[in-house]
Amino acid sequence: MNKLKPTQVIGIASGKGGVGKTTVSVNLAVALQMMGERVMLLDADLGLANAQIALGCQCPYNLSHFLSGQKTLEEITVTSRAGVRLVPGASGMHEMAALSGLQAASIVQAFSALDDDIDYLIVDMAAGISPAVLAFMQACPRRFIVVRDDPSSIADAYGTIKVLLQDFGVDEIYLIPNAMGGQQEGHQLYERINQVCARFLGQSIGYLGTVENDELILSALKKYQSVLEYAPGSGGSRDFRRLAEATRQLPPIAHASGGLQFFVERLVGQSKAESRTH
Numbered sequence: 001m002n003k004l005k006p007t008q009v010i011g012i013a014s015g016k017g018g019v020g021k022t023t024v025s026v027n028l029a030v031a032l033q034m035m036g037e038r039v040m041l042l043d044a045d046l047g048l049a050n051a052q053i054a055l056g057c058q059c060p061y062n063l064s065h066f067l068s069g070q071k072t073l074e075e076i077t078v079t080s081r082a083g084v085r086l087v088p089g090a091s092g093m094h095e096m097a098a099l100s101g102l103q104a105a106s107i108v109q110a111f112s113a114l115d116d117d118i119d120y121l122i123v124d125m126a127a128g129i130s131p132a133v134l135a136f137m138q139a140c141p142r143r144f145i146v147v148r149d150d151p152s153s154i155a156d157a158y159g160t161i162k163v164l165l166q167d168f169g170v171d172e173i174y175l176i177p178n179a180m181g182g183q184q185e186g187h188q189l190y191e192r193i194n195q196v197c198a199r200f201l202g203q204s205i206g207y208l209g210t211v212e213n214d215e216l217i218l219s220a221l222k223k224y225q226s227v228l229e230y231a232p233g234s235g236g237s238r239d240f241r242r243l244a245e246a247t248r249q250l251p252p253i254a255h256a257s258g259g260l261q262f263f264v265e266r267l268v269g270q271s272k273a274e275s276r277t278h
C-alpha cells in the first residue's frame with residue numbers, strides 16, 4: 001500500500017564539529033515524534049556525544065553488523081523512550097563504498113520495506129566535508145545546516161553550502177542558527193549568510209528558525225535525555241517544537257520510488273560510482 005507522502009529524508013550537517021548537529025537531530029526527531037510523526041534517526045556521526053547517548057539508548061549492534069549480513073535492519077534498530085527509532089551507524093558508514101551489488105540491493109530493499117512505517121528519516125552527519133558526508137548529504141533530498149555565531153562555524157557552514165550547491169548541484173538547503181542569544185539574532189545571522197550565498201553562489205538558502213542557547217540542553221544530555229523529555233517547558237524545547245512545526249510545513253518531496261528507496265539508491269549508487277573511479 002502506498003502512502004500519500006513518502007518518507008521525508010533530512011540530512012543534518014554543519015562542517016565544523018561541536019556546533020549542534022546531534023543536538024538538533026535528536027531533538028528535532030523527538031519533537032516530530034511527539035507530534036505524532038513516525039521518526040527514524042540514522043546516526044552517521046561517530047563522535048563521542050553521539051545520538052545514542054543523547055537519546056539514552058543502548059545499541060548492541062550497528063550498521064556494520066547489518067552490512068556484513070550478521071543482523072537484519074530490524075535487529076540493529078533500537079527504539080528510544082520517546083519512540084524514535086535509532087539506527088546506529090558506527091564503522092559501517094565506511095563500508096558503504098565497498099559493497100557488492102547484492103549487498104547494495106539488500107540495503108535498498110531493507111530500507112524500502114520501511115517506507116510505509118516512517119514519516120521522517122533524519123541523518124545525523126559526521127563533522128567535516130569528507131566524501132562520505134557529501135555523499136550522504138547529496139542523497140538526502142532535504143538538508144539542514146547547523147551554524148553557530150562564530151567565525152569558524154560560519155566559514156565551515158558556508159564551505160559546506162558552497163560545495164553542495166556548486167559541485168553537487170543540490171537545491172534545498174535550510175540554515176539553522178544554533179545556541180544564539182535570541183530569535184532575532186539567529187535570523188540576522190541567517191540573513192548575513194544568505195546574502196553571501198545569493199551574491200557569490202547565485203542561490204538562496206532557506207530559514208526554518210533559530211535554536212537559542214539554553215543550558216538545559218546540556219543538562220539534558222548529561223541525563224541521557226532529549227531536552228523535550230528533560231525540560232518540556234524550557235526555551236530549547238520551545239525552539240525545537242517550532243523547528244519541528246516549520247519542518248512539517250515544508251512541502252513534501254515526492255519521488256516515484258518512495259523517499260527511503262530513493263535515498264538509499266542514491267547513496268549506494270554514488271558509493272559504487274565512487275569506488276569504480278578509485
Ligand SMILES: Nc1ncnc2c1ncn2[C@@H]1O[C@H](COP(=O)(O)OP(=O)(O)O)[C@@H](O)[C@H]1O
Pocket residue numbers: 014016017018019020021022023024045047049127178179180211212213214215217218221236
Ligand atoms: N542550543 C544549545 N544551547 C546550549 N548548549 C548546546 C546547544 N546546542 C548544542 N549544545 C551543546 O553543545 C555541545 C555540542 O553539541 P553536539 O550536538 O554534540 O554537536 P555536533 O553534533 O555538531 O558535534 C553539546 O554538549 C550540546 O549539549
Ligand SMILES: [Mg+2]
Pocket residue numbers: 021022023045047049050125
Ligand atoms: Mg554529533
